[in-house]
Amino acid sequence: MSTPPSPLWEVFIRARRGLNHVHAGSLHAADAETALRNARDVFTRRNEGVSIWVVPSSEITASSPDERDAFFDPAGDKVYRHPTFYDVPEGVEHL
Amino acid sequence: MAQVYGNDFGTPDQQPGRPQMPPGPADLDPETFVELLADEDRVEPRDDMPAAYRKTLVRQIAQHAHSEIIGMQPEGNWISRAPSLKRKAILMAKVQDEAGHGLYLYSAAETLGVDRADLIDQLHSGRQKYSSIFNYPTLTWADVGAIGWLVDGAAITNQVPLCRCSYGPYSRAMVRVCKEESFHQRQGFEILWTLSHGSPAQRAMAQDAVDRYWWPSLMMFGPPDDDSPNSAQSMAWGIKRFSNDDLRQRFVDMTVPQSEALGLTLPDPEIRWNDERGHYDFGTIDFTELFEVVKGNGPCNAERMAHKVKAHEDGAWVREAAAAYAAKHAVAEGAA
Ligand SMILES: [Fe+2]
Ligand SMILES: [Fe+2]
Numbered sequence: 001m002s003t004p005p006s007p008l009w010e011v012f013i014r015a016r017r018g019l020n021h022v023h024a025g026s027l028h029a030a031d032a033e034t035a036l037r038n039a040r041d042v043f044t045r046r047n048e049g050v051s052i053w054v055v056p057s058s059e060i061t062a063s064s065p066d067e068r069d070a071f072f073d074p075a076g077d078k079v080y081r082h083p084t085f086y087d088v089p090e091g092v093e094h095l
Numbered sequence: 096m097a098q099v100y101g102n103d104f105g106t107p108d109q110q111p112g113r114p115q116m117p118p119g120p121a122d123l124d125p126e127t128f129v130e131l132l133a134d135e136d137r138v139e140p141r142d143d144m145p146a147a148y149r150k151t152l153v154r155q156i157a158q159h160a161h162s163e164i165i166g167m168q169p170e171g172n173w174i175s176r177a178p179s180l181k182r183k184a185i186l187m188a189k190v191q192d193e194a195g196h197g198l199y200l201y202s203a204a205e206t207l208g209v210d211r212a213d214l215i216d217q218l219h220s221g222r223q224k225y226s227s228i229f230n231y232p233t234l235t236w237a238d239v240g241a242i243g244w245l246v247d248g249a250a251i252t253n254q255v256p257l258c259r260c261s262y263g264p265y266s267r268a269m270v271r272v273c274k275e276e277s278f279h280q281r282q283g284f285e286i287l288w289t290l291s292h293g294s295p296a297q298r299a300m301a302q303d304a305v306d307r308y309w310w311p312s313l314m315m316f317g318p319p320d321d322d323s324p325n326s327a328q329s330m331a332w333g334i335k336r337f338s339n340d341d342l343r344q345r346f347v348d349m350t351v352p353q354s355e356a357l358g359l360t361l362p363d364p365e366i367r368w369n370d371e372r373g374h375y376d377f378g379t380i381d382f383t384e385l386f387e388v389v390k391g392n393g394p395c396n397a398e399r400m401a402h403k404v405k406a407h408e409d410g411a412w413v414r415e416a417a418a419a420y421a422a423k424h425a426v427a428e429g430a431a
Contacts, residue, residue: 005210005212006414006417006418006421008202008205025199025202025267025268025271026202026205027198027202028211029417030414030417030418030420030421031417031420031421031424031425034417034421041195042195042198042199045188045191045192045195045275046275062141
């Protein structure tokens, strides 16, 4: 009794209007339609969402195998991208 | 060893689940892993991690998932006989939640590189276990109350600290689970409250359920600390945050006042407040019974597994039909 393994889907949920879809988890389903229905039953039993995306996990391209490597280094030494880098003279407001 | 849904351990004489070797010294662990733990940061699926950490997590999360799934059976037994439509709707919602918990946990396990189908296979062939608490029968409607109040209560006590577990996907699954669990415990308490304020027969039924479920619930926290050789490693890895005995004490401290509110007694004459310790004292747990149940000699072990395997096999045609439908449409789309 062997069924071919059903593909894995990543589930993204918009909790309410005005918010982004956020990754909620993953599940198995034979096709996209079933994945959506399963996602509704698994992740939104208490009105946790107003919209769901499902994406085949195999279609996701990720930045790097190690989430802490040099890929993000270029942003590391550019403190001048933050407002706190700048000196504001005493008494100057709304800046 | 971490306990989660209880008894993630074998009997004292056979401990098949234990890691074969004590995990190596820290210098064998990947550097990033050591740093992450030191910073109380989370480990994510693609981070380097020691093989023993991965193996411990897979076993613990799988066992936890299996427990959620098998745990549907004792209560599912009463869905068709719930005393009112309201109770029936509540019980169905609770049992459905448990299915959801199983699914969250299987997908958390899959992030560690294992396959859900394989884990289910290991459950069916007895190579992986589930919490022994679900090998006790639900003889009366009051048992549904006792399970919600005590079994879900003990599970919550175990699971809340797991929300801070070092492995990201597991901790996120636990956050979701814990949010859903609180209604489970309350509905159980409410069932017992209603019965304990009903007729003498209903009251007796509630007391009987509590008498039978109290000690098994305490055993859900696993063996005493002296007898839990892998706990220290799980604590060092940030998988486990509190020892078995600490969690058990926490549960007793919460539950005793609730039992007084219910007007039901807990079947342990040694329970009394200890001013010095600031905790309730309680009697010694007889773990020999638990080890028998873990070995497969509990009242319902065979029945639970037979039901699970049958449900899986009976559902095969649905999985096959879904796969065939998906394949047909994939071909049609390819041709279009
Ligand atoms: Fe649960
Ligand atoms: Fe529950």
